[in-house]
Amino acid sequence: SAVISQKPSRDICQRGTSLTIQCQVDSQVTMMFWYRQQPGQSLTLIATANQGSEATYESGFVIDKFPISRPNLTFSTLTVSNMSPEDSSIYLCSVGLAGLPSSYEQYFGPGTRLTVT
């Protein structure tokens, strides 16, 4: 597995503001992902963070709301823009490590708990 850190671990923000979440991995990885886990719910993939190119967003998520950067193979950021209380969630980054014939095993960072007031 890999050691993954996220900053901040939690934050309370006012509506209309933006927050940038950082994800750092202790080794170079090709696949990095950003997920959201709303209160009492399971994980939903926001986007795949691609190194050197634009992120690939899932249905229902757009770049203007969740801009993502991936400047190198160990670091990524997710920004939650123009926040509303509905954005209150845990945001998790994950990395994919090759371990299966046609897939990656994904390991998660500790998460960022965001509360929007």
Added chain:
Amino acid sequence: QKEVEQNSGPLSVPEGAIASLNCTYSDRGSQSFFWYRQYSGKSPELIMSIYSNGDKEDGRFTAQLNKASQYVSLLIRDSQPSDSATYLCAVDSSYKLIFGSGTRLLVRP
């Protein structure tokens, strides 16, 4: 819409018993399947991955896969109170994971 279904529980078992957690999925093309454990307030932790039909054992955990029935299960033998958590089933779909809603397991001392 590709889906992964789990019984939300809670599944309550006595200490020392076998806990059986089940998951069904809709995408017949999926090849890899994962079980994550998530303690309250923590991030998901990968505990098992499986891609071949049959059983895969790791310590007290056994994952079972039946692709024909589109069914994955996780057995936890000799359940301990420390196993009390939410167990998430995840299915690989083109290198992305689709998660079930999770089953909450309670192991009674």
